[in-house]
Amino acid sequence: MSTQQQSPEQRTDTPTREPKIRLDKVGKTYPGTKVAAVEELSLDIHEGEILVLVGPSGCGKSTTLRLINRMIEPSGGRILLDGEDVTKVNPDKLRRRIGYVIQQIGLFPHQTIAQNIETVPRMLGWDKQKAKARSEELLGMVGLDPERYRDSYPKALSGGQAQRVGVARALGADPDIMLMDEPFGAIDPITRERLQNEFLRLQGELRKTIVFVTHDIDEAIKMGDKIAILGERSTIRQIDTPERILAYPVDDFVDDFIGTGSTIKGLNFLQVSSLALTDYPTLEPSSTPDAGRAALQDTGREWLVQLDENRAPVRWIHADDLDGTGDERGEPVGELLHSEDTLFHALELMVQSASGETCVVDGSGAFVGVVRMADLAKAIRRAQYEARMHYEQMERQS
Numbered sequence: 001m002s003t004q005q006q007s008p009e010q011r012t013d014t015p016t017r018e019p020k021i022r023l024d025k026v027g028k029t030y031p032g033t034k035v036a037a038v039e040e041l042s043l044d045i046h047e048g049e050i051l052v053l054v055g056p057s058g059c060g061k062s063t064t065l066r067l068i069n070r071m072i073e074p075s076g077g078r079i080l081l082d083g084e085d086v087t088k089v090n091p092d093k094l095r096r097r098i099g100y101v102i103q104q105i106g107l108f109p110h111q112t113i114a115q116n117i118e119t120v121p122r123m124l125g126w127d128k129q130k131a132k133a134r135s136e137e138l139l140g141m142v143g144l145d146p147e148r149y150r151d152s153y154p155k156a157l158s159g160g161q162a163q164r165v166g167v168a169r170a171l172g173a174d175p176d177i178m179l180m181d182e183p184f185g186a187i188d189p190i191t192r193e194r195l196q197n198e199f200l201r202l203q204g205e206l207r208k209t210i211v212f213v214t215h216d217i218d219e220a221i222k223m224g225d226k227i228a229i230l231g232e233r234s235t236i237r238q239i240d241t242p243e244r245i246l247a248y249p250v251d252d253f254v255d256d257f258i259g260t261g262s263t264i265k266g267l268n269f270l271q272v273s274s275l276a277l278t279d280y281p282t283l284e285p286s287s288t289p290d291a292g293r294a295a296l297q298d299t300g301r302e303w304l305v306q307l308d309e310n311r312a313p314v315r316w317i318h319a320d321d322l323d324g325t326g327d328e329r330g331e332p333v334g335e336l337l338h339s340e341d342t343l344f345h346a347l348e349l350m351v352q353s354a355s356g357e358t359c360v361v362d363g364s365g366a367f368v369g370v371v372r373m374a375d376l377a378k379a380i381r382r383a384q385y386e387a388r389m390h391y392e393q394m395e396r397q398s
């Protein structure tokens with residue numbers, strides 16, 4: 001199934017409010033080349049959302065991003081910000097409204113960290129005091145102690161710290177739009193994950209409208225409210241929430257791009273609270289093995305959960321071990337699940353558990369049920385069914 005003939009609104013279920021950014025048949029053919037780098041791309045990005053552009057190398061992601069702030073002039077089409085056509089406005093003025101972060105962030109080497117961050121505010125005519133106060137605030141926001149770093153020079157920073165300064169600099173004049181081109185691409189995996197998490201936390205407060213380029217599908221899944229999977233010449237192969245793309249890749253291109261394990265990655269978007277937990281046999285502290293056997297018979301299961309006096313689960317007991325005592329009887333239940341945990345976390349615990357299942361507890365730590373592999377399979381099938389229905393409905397409407 002192809003979504004390419006549909007308008008951006010039809011491609012997603014975003015309500016029809018005015019987009020923050022609209023690309024309307026925007027194209028770019030570089031001088032001296034015959035093939036377009038970006039061909040008639042139409043795309044809406046709504047206020048406060050992170051849209052991730054992801055696709056194979058050379059498909060036109062960076063070109064698309066730079067068309068938005070007109071670092072690259074489009075060969076055709078229109079770009080609208082808040083409904084206003086900015087295709088003809090002064091590009092310098094436009095760029096001051098839009099923060100821009102790139103991989104090798106290009107801090108000015110002969111300026112201090114504070115001066116780097118104050119660049120755009122000063123260009124906008126902020127007075128010294130106000131710009132300084134802003135750079136202090138931003139250093140704190142991105143997790144760098146102003147006392148220690150404000151007067152340092154970029155060469156004194158680690159890659160991760162420099163990238164934080166890059167984000168702070170892009171936020172300098174508090175732009176409502178941020179363009180980020182592989183911002184965490186050149187960083188080691190551990191620092192990268194930390195920066196991603198910090199950035200998502202910051203975005204939780206700031207709610208900027210962000211277009212984020214990566215070639216890494218896992219980064220796209222983590223960072224995106226929506227993901228646009230691009231093919232050659234920036235043609236949209238699928239644009240949707242990460243969970244729906246994982247549940248229902250629309251064609252082989254998308255399926256290949258998201259790669260193996262997509263079903264399991266989809267478990268990150270489902271919570272334990274979405275499952276209907278079934279009855280599970282338990283053994284109270286005072287129960288006899290006979291009571292345990294009866295409970296097992298009632299439910300047709302092999303394992304039961306031993307509870308303590310507070311009804312907290314403590315051990316898995318197998319039917320064959322009911323007569324044992326202490327450590328001879330069963331195995332510790334291990335880490336417990338809460339309703340807000342993801343099914344991905346449930347799966348991780350399940351594969352480590354003696355019974356292959358995981359106990360769920362309420363806020364007070366009391367047993368409420370067990371998640372089984374069949375529950376995960378059912379949840380996945382339901383997500384896939386709902387995503388398929390969504391696309392079938394869009395197809396009917398178009």
Ligand SMILES: Nc1ncnc2c1ncn2[C@@H]1O[C@H](COP(=O)(O)OP(=O)(O)OP(=O)(O)O)[C@@H](O)[C@H]1O
Nearest residue numbers: 030031033037056057058059060061062063064215
């Ligand atoms: N200045 C330029 N002049 C001519 N062609 C260019 C120029 N910049 C990019 N291209 C071409 O445009 C196409 C898209 O390039 P772009 O850098 O936008 O892709 P990308 O998806 O961001 O790639 P990557 O993931 O490798 O960074 C490529 O074929 C590239 O060779």
